[in-house]
Amino acid sequence: MADYPYQEIEQKWQRRWERHKTFTTPTRPDTSRPKYYVLDMFPYPSGVGLHVGHPLGYIATDIVARYKRMTGHNVLHPMGFDAFGLPAEQFAVEHGVHPRETTEKNIANMVRQLKALGLSYDWDRAIATTDEDYYRWTQWIFLQLYNSWYDVEADRARPISELEVRLAAEDPSWTARTEAEKEAILGEYRLAYLAEVPVNWCPQLGTVLANEEVTNDGRSERGNHPVFKRPLKQWMLRITAYCDRLVEDLDLVDWPEPVKIMQRNWVGRSEGARVDFRIDGRDDQLSVFTTRPDTLFGATYMVLAPEHPLVDAITTDAHRDAVAAYLRDASERSDVDRMADAKSKTGVFTGAWAINPAGGKRIPIWVADYVLMGYGTGAIMAVPAQDERDWAFAKTFDLPIVRTVSPPVDHDQDAPYTGDGPAINSSFLNGLHVVDAKARMIDWLEETGNGEGTVTYKLRDWLFSRQRYWGEPFPILHGPNGEIQAVDEEDLPVKLPPMENFRPEATDDPDAAPRTPLSRAPASWREVELDGVTWERELNTMPQWAGSCWYYLRFVDSRNDNAFVSPDLERYWMGENGVDLYVGGVEHAVLHLLYARFWHKVLFDLGHVSTPEPFGRLFNQGYIQAWAYRDARGVAVSVEDVVDQDGRPAVEVQDQPGRQFFAHGEPVTQEYGKMGKSLKNAVSPDDICERYGADTLRLYEMYMGPLEASKPWNTRDIVGVNRFLRRVWRNLVDADSGEPLVAEQEAPRELLRALHKTIERVTVDMNRMSFNTAIAALIEFTSELVPLDRIPRTVAEPFVLLLSPLAPHMAEELWERLGHASSLACEPWPEADPALFEDDQLEVVVQVNGKVRGSIRVAADAGKDTILSAAKADENVQRHMENGTLRREIYVPGRLVNLVVS
RNA sequence: GCGAGAGUGGCGGAAUUGGUAGACGCGCCAGAUUUAGGAUCUGGUGUCCGAAAGGACGUGGGGGUUCGAGUCCCCCCUUUCGCACCA
Numbered sequence: 011m012a013d014y015p016y017q018e019i020e021q022k023w024q025r026r027w028e029r030h031k032t033f034t035t036p037t038r039p040d041t042s043r044p045k046y047y048v049l050d051m052f053p054y055p056s057g058v059g060l061h062v063g064h065p066l067g068y069i070a071t072d073i074v075a076r077y078k079r080m081t082g083h084n085v086l087h088p089m090g091f092d093a094f095g096l097p098a099e100q101f102a103v104e105h106g107v108h109p110r111e112t113t114e115k116n117i118a119n120m121v122r123q124l125k126a127l128g129l130s131y132d133w134d135r136a137i138a139t140t141d142e143d144y145y146r147w148t149q150w151i152f153l154q155l156y157n158s159w160y161d162v163e164a165d166r167a168r169p170i171s172e173l174e175v176r177l178a179a180e181d182p183s184w185t186a187r188t189e190a191e192k193e194a195i196l197g198e199y200r201l202a203y204l205a206e207v208p209v210n211w212c213p214q215l216g217t218v219l220a221n222e223e224v225t226n227d228g229r230s231e232r233g234n235h236p237v238f239k240r241p242l243k244q245w246m247l248r249i250t251a252y253c254d255r256l257v258e259d260l261d262l263v264d265w266p267e268p269v270k271i272m273q274r275n276w277v278g279r280s281e282g283a284r285v286d287f288r289i290d291g292r293d294d295q296l297s298v299f300t301t302r303p304d305t306l307f308g309a310t311y312m313v314l315a316p317e318h319p320l321v322d323a324i325t326t327d328a329h330r331d332a333v334a335a336y337l338r339d340a341s342e343r344s345d346v347d348r349m350a351d352a353k354s355k356t357g358v359f360t361g362a363w364a365i366n367p368a369g370g371k372r373i374p375i376w377v378a379d380y381v382l383m384g385y386g387t388g389a390i391m392a393v394p395a396q397d398e399r400d401w402a403f404a405k406t407f408d409l410p411i412v413r414t415v416s417p418p419v420d421h422d423q424d425a426p427y428t429g430d431g432p433a434i435n436s437s438f439l440n441g442l443h444v445v446d447a448k449a450r451m452i453d454w455l456e457e458t459g460n461g462e463g464t465v466t467y468k469l470r471d472w473l474f475s476r477q478r479y480w481g482e483p484f485p486i487l488h489g490p491n492g493e494i495q496a497v498d499e500e501d502l503p504v505k506l507p508p509m510e511n512f513r514p515e516a517t518d519d520p521d522a523a524p525r526t527p528l529s530r531a532p533a534s535w536r537e538v539e540l541d542g543v544t545w546e547r548e549l550n551t552m553p554q555w556a557g558s559c560w561y562y563l564r565f566v567d568s569r570n571d572n573a574f575v576s577p578d579l580e581r582y583w584m585g586e587n588g589v590d591l592y593v594g595g596v597e598h599a600v601l602h603l604l605y606a607r608f609w610h611k612v613l614f615d616l617g618h619v620s621t622p623e624p625f626g627r628l629f630n631q632g633y634i635q636a637w638a639y640r641d642a643r644g645v646a647v648s649v650e651d652v653v654d655q656d657g658r659p660a661v662e663v664q665d666q667p668g669r670q671f672f673a674h675g676e677p678v679t680q681e682y683g684k685m686g687k688s689l690k691n692a693v694s695p696d697d698i699c700e701r702y703g704a705d706t707l708r709l710y711e712m713y714m715g716p717l718e719a720s721k722p723w724n725t726r727d728i729v730g731v732n733r734f735l736r737r738v739w740r741n742l743v744d745a746d747s748g749e750p751l752v753a754e755q756e757a758p759r760e761l762l763r764a765l766h767k768t769i770e771r772v773t774v775d776m777n778r779m780s781f782n783t784a785i786a787a788l789i790e791f792t793s794e795l796v797p798l799d800r801i802p803r804t805v806a807e808p809f810v811l812l813l814s815p816l817a818p819h820m821a822e823e824l825w826e827r828l829g830h831a832s833s834l835a836c837e838p839w840p841e842a843d844p845a846l847f848e849d850d851q852l853e854v855v856v857q858v859n860g861k862v863r864g865s866i867r868v869a870a871d872a873g874k875d876t877i878l879s880a881a882k883a884d885e886n887v888q889r890h891m892e893n894g895t896l897r898r899e900i901y902v903p904g905r906l907v908n909l910v911v912s
Numbered sequence: 913g914c915g916a917g918a919g920u921g922g923c924g925g926a927a928u929u930g931g932u933a934g935a936c937g938c939g940c941c942a943g944a945u946u947u948a949g950g951a952u953c954u955g956g957u958g959u960c961c962g963a964a965a966g967g968a969c970g971u972g973g974g975g976g977u978u979c980g981a982g983u984c985c986c987c988c989c990u991u992u993c994g995c996a997c998c999a
Contacts, residue, residue, distance in 0.1 A: 013951090268916050272994060275915075280998075300999060313999090355997085385998045392999085398913090399997055468998055596993080665923045666939080713937070715925055719918090720992085727924065730937040733952095740952090774928085783926070786936035796953090855932045860980045862932055886966080900979055906931055910979045 014739040016703030020819040024128060032833050033130040037567075039084045041582050046083040048075050049562055051594025051602070052090045055116035055138075057101045060123045061692035062711065062723060063634035063685040067593040069708045070631060070717050070779065072129045074591060076815035077776045079130075080839040086583055087130060088565040090137040091117050094145075095554030096215075096232055099480035103513055109480040113140055123695060128704050128818050130835070135568040139482075139557025144564060146503035147574035148556050149485040151609060152202060153496050154616055156486075159199035160251035167251075167615035173199055190493060197494075201248045201612060202474065204494065208317075209244055209473060210237045213522055216514030217477040218242060220553065238520040245475040245484065245550065249608045253277050253467045255622075256607060263587075265628040266718075269599045276600045278468025283452050285391060285461040287312060287364040289324060290372055296320065296364055299386035299466050302396060303455065304447030306368040307436040308414035309391035310404070312375045313357065315383040316340040324375060326361030333358050333377060340379045355380055355403040366391075367460040368451075369437065378403065386466050394426060401426035415444065472605065474553060479512035479527035481551030487538055488546045495545065504547070507535035526550055558602055559609040562589055562624060580619055587626025596630045603628070629779070632720035634711075637664045638689035639671055639678040646690040647673045661725050685723060693723060705817035706732045712781035712816065734789050735820060738813070741795045742806060742824055750806075750827045757802035764794050765805050766847035769840045772812045781816065788813060803828070808840035855906040856881040858890040874901050881907040 027033060039045070048071050053064065068089075075087040093113045101116075102109035117138060124131070137144050158167045173196065178184045184192070197203045209218040214235035223231050230237055249256075257277050260270045282301035289296055296312060314321050316337050325333045336358040357378030366373050380399055381390050394404035395413040404411050414436045417427035433439040438454070439447045455461035475484070483504045485497035497504055507528070515525045528536070528549040538545045560574070566583040567575040588610075603625070610624040639647045639660070651673045652660035663669055664680065671678050683689050698707045709731040715721040742751055757765070768791040775784035791809065795801055801809075807828060814821035814834050825834040849870055854877055856864045864884040868877050878899055881887060891911050898910035 268994080271916065275995060278998065282999085298999080302999080380997045380999095382998070390999050397999070399999075402997095466998085599994080662939090667922065713924090719925090721924065724924070724938075727938045730924095734937085736951095778928080780928095782924095783936080786926075789936060853932090857932085857980075860931095860978095865932070889966095898979060900931090902931055906980090908931080908979055 013745055014736045014820075016705065016735075016819070017700075019823045020126075020128065020699075020704050023819045023822045024125060026822075027128075027130070027833070027835075028125075028133075030833070031134070032835050033087070033132050034134050035084065035086050035132045037569075037579075039582065041084075043082060043084050045086065045583055045585065046075075046078040046591075047086040047562075047566075047583050047589045048078065048591045049087075049565070049589050049593070050089065051592070051598060052092050052558070052561060053120065054095070054097050055091045055093050055113060055120050056097060057105075057112065057116050058687060059119055060695055061685055061687075062695050062698060062707070063692075065124070065127055065129075065695060066634055066711050066717075067595070067631040068124065068129055069127065069711050070781065071591065071593050072127075072131075072708075073712070073776075073781060073815040074779065075130055076818060076835065077839065079836050080811070080815070082838070086565065087132060088135040088137075088568070089124065089129070089131040089133070090135075090561055090565065091120070091139065092554070092558050092561075093117065093138040093140040094481050094552075094557055096478070096480075098140075099478060099512070100232075102480070109512065110140065113138070126699050126704060127695065127708065130818070135565050137561065137564055137568050139561065140480075142503050142505055143569075143571075144561075145482045145557065147564065148482050148552070148560070149497075149502050149504060150499060150574060151560060151613070152482075152552070152556070153485055153499065153502075154618070155202040155247060155609075155612060156200055156496055158201045158612065158616060159196075160201065160248065162251075165255075167201060167612050169616070170196060170200060190491070193494060201251065203246055203248065204243055205246050205471075206241050206243050207246065207473065208239045209242045211240045211242065211520070211524070212237045213517045213520050216516045216524065218244065218473065218475070218524070220473050236520075240520070242524065244473055245548075247472040247474045247608070249472045249605075250467060250469055252608050252611055253279060253469055255611060256469075256604065259607075259611075259623055263623050263626055263628070265625075266630055269596065269603070269628060269630065272599045273604060276469060276604060279465060280467075281463070281465050283448075283455055283461050284387075284464045285367065285455060287367065287391070289375070290363040290365055292324065292362075294320070294323075296375070296389055297387050297461075298389045298391045299464065300391055300393075302393065302444075302448070303451040303461075303463075304433060304436075304439060304442075304444055305393040305396045305414050306366070306391065306451055307433075307439070308393040308395045308412045309366055309368075309373065310394060310410045310412055311373050311392045312364050313378045313381045313390050313392055313403070314360075314375065315381040315388040316377055316379055317383040318377070318381075318388045320389075321360065321377055324360055324362035329359060329361035333360055336377060355399070355406050357403060357407065359407075367455075367458070374409070376403075376407070384470065385468065396426055396428055398426055398428070414439075472608075474556075475548075475550035476553050477514060477524045477526040478551050479506070479509065479514070481553065482556055483528070483551055484548035486548040487540075488548065489543065490545075495540075507531040555602060555605045559606045560613075562592075562606075563610075563613075563619065574618070577620075584619060584621055584624075586621070588621045588624045589626060591627050591629060592625040593629045593631055595633070599630070629718070631717050632715075634685050634714075634723050635683060635720055636685045636689070636691040636693070636723045638681050638683055638691040639673060640681065641673060641676055641678050646688065647678050648690045652678060665722070665724065682722065693725060698725075698728070702728055702732045703735075703819070705735055705820050709735065709785060709817055713785045715782055717779055717781065731785070734785075734792060735817060737792055737796065739820065739824075741792065741798070742801060742810075743827060748827070750824070750829075751800045752803045752806050752828060753800035754803055757805045761794065761798075761802070761805055762846050763849070764791060765808060766842045766844075769808060769812065770842035770844075770847055773839070773842060776815070785816060788816075810834070811837055811840050852904050854881070854904070856884055856887050857906060857908040858887060859911055860908060861890075863887045863890050870904075874903075877901065878907060881909065 050068050050071050075085050078085050098113050099109050102112040157170045159170050159173045161168045210224045211218050212230045212235050215230055219230055224237050229235060257274055257279055260273060280301050282299055283303040285298050285300060287296045357376045360375050360377055362375045363372045364375050392400040394400040394411045396415055412435055414433055415427055415431045416434045417431060421427055430444045433442050433447045439450055442450055452463040483506055485502055485504050487495045509531060512527050514527060526549045536547055563575045567579045570576055606624055613619045614622050639652045641647050649660055652671050654663050654669045654671055660671055671680055685692055695707060710728045713731050744751055768787050771787040772784045810821050810824045822834060851867050852870050854866050854868055855862055856866060864886045866880045866884060868880055894911035896909060897912050900908040
C-alpha cells in the first residue's frame with residue numbers, strides 16, 4: 011500500500027473544513043441566489059454507535075449538498091439528534107447513569123463517526139431535541155396547539171380566543187358560565203385536549219403507548235411486553251381535524267407513490283352513510299356506518315362491538331347471563347386469538363330487535379367481537395349477502411340472508427357477492443347498479459330523516475402523553491379544582507427537574523395506577539404558586555415524536571432566542587416546496603411524516619410558516635443487508651467466526667453457491683437480513699475508514715447499487731473502488747516527489763471528447779441521484795488516463811471537480827496539489843460542451859429480420875441512403891439476405907438499421 | 913385476504929423515451945512484473961456448438977402486440993414490504 015496516504019489526507023481536510031468553516035451556512039444568506047435545503051432524517055444517538063447501514067442516506071445527501079454548492083446554490087445541510095424517548099431512557103436505566111449524561115456521550119460518539127466520513131454538515135446548527143433551547147420551542151408549539159381550535163367552515167385552525175368571541179356572541183348565557191364550564195366547552199375544541207380514553211397501558215414499561223407502538227398481537231413494540239386496554243386521562247392532539255387535508259395535500263408533494271398510498275391508507279378515508287335504526291320497544295336508536303347504503307334492504311341483523319355503550323341497556327333479562335359471559339370472554343381474548351380465527355365468528359344474541367328503516371322489518375341485534383369499537387360507530391348493519399364477514403357470521407348462527415345485488419350467473423350460489431350488479435329485493439332501488447343505488451339510498455335516508463351521507467376515517471386522535479422522565483415536560487398547570495392553565499410563554503422552557511431516580515414505575519399488575527417519574531420530582535418543581543393558589547405541574551411528558559415534528563424548521567434558524575424560527579429565514583429556506591430533499595428510511599413512511607405534516611399544517615394555519623407542506627421531495631434509501639449465521643440452537647454467530655467447508659472465511663465466499671458453513675467446527679445455517687446487532691452481522695464504519703479510508707467507504711456505499719434499493723454488504727467488494735481511487739492518485743501524483751503529474755498543454759481532441767462525455771454522464775447521474783453509474787463513468791474515464799504520463803491540466807481539473815462530491819478528501823488534496831489555495835467546495839461544476847463530446851464517426855448496428863448481423867462505421871453526418879447502402883454491403887449481412895427478398899428497411903438515426911427479408 | 917415493489921451471468925448491478933442485453937465493479941482464468949507474498953499492469957470471462965469465421969439459445973414461466981420487447985399488454989409463479997374482521 012502506502013502510495014495513497016488516505017489517513018493523513020482525510021484528517022487534514024476534515025480539520026481544515028472545520029477550521030475554515032467551509033460548510034457553515036451564513037445566518038443571513040445572500041437571498042438573490044437559489045436555495046437548496048437537503049435534510050436527513052435525524053437519528054437516535056444510540057449507545058452502540060453506527061454501522062455501515064446508517065450512513066448510506068447521509069452519504070447520498072452529502073453528495074447532493076456538495077454538488078448543489080458547486081451549481082451556485084445556497085445549501086442548507088444540517089444534522090441533529092432525536093435524543094428524547096424510550097431508547098435513550100432505557101439505555102440510561104440499564105447503565106445506571108442520568109439520561110442526559112448518556113445522551114451527550116452517545117451524541118459525541120456519533121458526531122465523531124459522522125465527521126470521520128467527511129460529511130459536509132453545518133455543525134454550527136446542530137441541535138438535539140433534548141436541548142433546553144430546543145424543547146422550549148417544542149413546548150411553545152404545544153401551546154399553539156392548545157390555544158387553537160379547528161374552524162370547520164374556514165377549514166383551518168384559528169386561535170381559541172376567536173372561538174370564545176364567537177361563543178360569547180352566539181350564546182347569551184356564555185358570560186354567565188363559570189370558568190370551569192367555559193373550559194369544559196373549549197376543551198371540546200382545542201387541538202390539544204385532555205380526555206379519558208381507553209389507552210394501551212403497559213405495566214412493565216410503566217407507560218401508555220400509542221396504537222402505533224403496539225404490535226398486532228397486543229404487545230409493546232419495544233420490549234415485547236403485554237399491553238392492556240384501560241381508561242386513563244391523557245393528552246390528545248386533534249389530528250383528525252386534518253384528515254382530509256393530510257390526504258389531499260399529498261398531491262402537492264413529490265414523494266414515492268408507495269409512501270403516499272401508506273399515508274392515505276393510514277388516514278383511511280371512506281365514504282358512505284350513517285343509518286339510524288330504531289330499537290324495537292325503546293326510545294333510543296342505533297346508528298351505524300356503512301359504505302354500502304345500497305344494500306340496506308339486505309340488512310338482516312345488527313351487530314354491536316362488545317364495548318358498545320348500548321349493549322348493557324338493550325340486553326333483555328333472558329339473555330343477560332349469556333351476554334355477560336360473552337363480554338367476559340371477549341375482554342380476555344387477546345388480539346392474537348381474535349386474529350387467529352378471524353374466519354370463525356363468535357357472538358351472542360342480546361334479545362333486542364331493531365327496525366330496518368328500509369322495509370320496516372324487525373331484525374335481531376347481536377354482540378360480536380368481529381365488530382370493532384374503534385371504527386365507525388362500533389355497530390354495524392349486517393348484510394350477509396354482500397359481505398364476507400357477515401356471510402360467515404350468518405352461516406354460523408343461521409341468520410337470514412337476502413340478496414340485494416344480483417350476482418352474475420356464474421357466481422357461486424353459496425357465497426356472498428361483493429361486486430357490482432343490479433339491485434334486487436330492494437323496492438325503489440331495484441335495477442339500479444351499485445353507484446347509483448348508493449346515491450339514491452343516501453337521498454332517501456336524508457329525505458326521511460333516517461340517516462345521511464357521511465365520511466369516516468380510520469385515523470384516531472393522537473395520544474400525546476407518556477409516563478416517562480426522558481421527554482419534554484408539558485407546559486401545563488393543574489389547579490386544585492381540576493382547572494387547567496397553560497404556562498406563560500415567557501416562562502418557557504419548563505425544564506426537566508434534576509432527579510436521582512428517573513425510572514418508570516414498572517409492575518406486573520395490569521390494574522396498578524400509573525405513577526409517572528415526575529410525580530416523584532421535588533415539590534419545588536412540581537408545585538407552582540400563582541396568586542396564592544398552588545398549582546401542580548403536568549406530570550406526564552411528551553412522546554418521542556414531538557421533537558422530530560419540527561426540527562427541520564429549527565435548523566433554518568437554530569440559535570434564535572426570540573422565536574422558533576424567524577419569518578424571513580423561514581420564507582427563504584422553506585420557500586416554494588419546503589425541504590427540497592428529505593432522505594430517510596421507509597420505516598417513517600407513516601408516523602413521523604404524518605405527525606410532522608400535521609404540526610406543520612397547524613403552524614401554517616396560524617401563520618407561523620409559509621408552506622402547506624414541510625417536505626417537498628421525499629426519497630427513501632434502501633437498507634443495507636448482510637449475510638448472517640446461526641448455530642444449531644438458533645443463536646446468531648458473528649460472521650468473522652464462520653468459514654466454509656474448505657476453511658475459507660465466509661466473507662470471501664458467502665455469495666457463492668454450494669457452500670457449507672461452520673463456526674468453531676460446528677455447522678451453522680446461513681441467512682440474509684437487515685444489518686444490525688441482533689443478527690451479529692454489523693460492520694462498523696470506523697473499521698472500514700481505518701482500512702480503506704472514508705472516501706473508499708463513501709464510494710463503495712454509493713457504488714453498490716441504486717440508492718433506493720436494498721442490497722447486500724460485501725466487504726470483499728470494497729477493493730474495487732479502492733483500486734479506482736488509488737489509480738486516480740497514481741495518475742495525478744508523482745509517487746516520489748508528490749508533484750502533480752499535469753501537463754500545461756492542450757489536450758488531444760480524443761481525450762477532450764472522452765472528458766466531456768464523462769462530464770455529461772456524471773452531471774445527468776448527479777441530477778437523478780444515480781451515483782453508482784456516475785462512479786462507473788469516472789472509472790471508465792480513468793482507464794483513458796492510465797496510459798498517459800502526464801494529464802493535461804484542462805482535463806485533470808474538471809475531472810477532480812467531478813470526483814469531488816463523491817470522494818471529497820482526495821479531490822481537495824489533488825486540487826491543492828494542482829496549485830489552488832482554497833477549497834474546491836464552491837468551484838463551479840464543469841460544463842459539458844456538446845460540440846466536444848459528439849463523435850464524428852458513428853457505429854450503426856445492422857440487423858436482418860431483427861437479429862444483429864453486423865455493424866458499420868459511418869460519418870456522423872451521413873445520410874440515410876448512404877447508411878443503408880453501406881449496411882447492405884456488409885458481407886455477413888449479405889449472406890443473411892441471400893435467401894429472400896428485401897421487404898422493408900428500417901433506419902433508426904445514428905443507432906441501427908433493420909433489413910426485413912422474406 | 914387487500915395494497916405496493918422486485919425477479920437480468922458465480923455475485924453486486926447497467927441498459928432515461930421499445931432499437932447492439934450484461935456498462936462498471938467483485939470473483940474467477942491466463943500472462944507480465946516481483947526473491948516470495950502482497951500490490952500493480954495486460955488480456956479473457958452469459959450458456960451451448962465450433963480450431964476459427966460464425967451460429968443457436970438467453971433478462972422468473974407461458975401467451976400476445978411489433979420490423980424489433982429486459983422495456984408495452986394478458987395470465988401464472990416466486991419473493992420482499994405495508995395493512996389486516998376498517999363495515
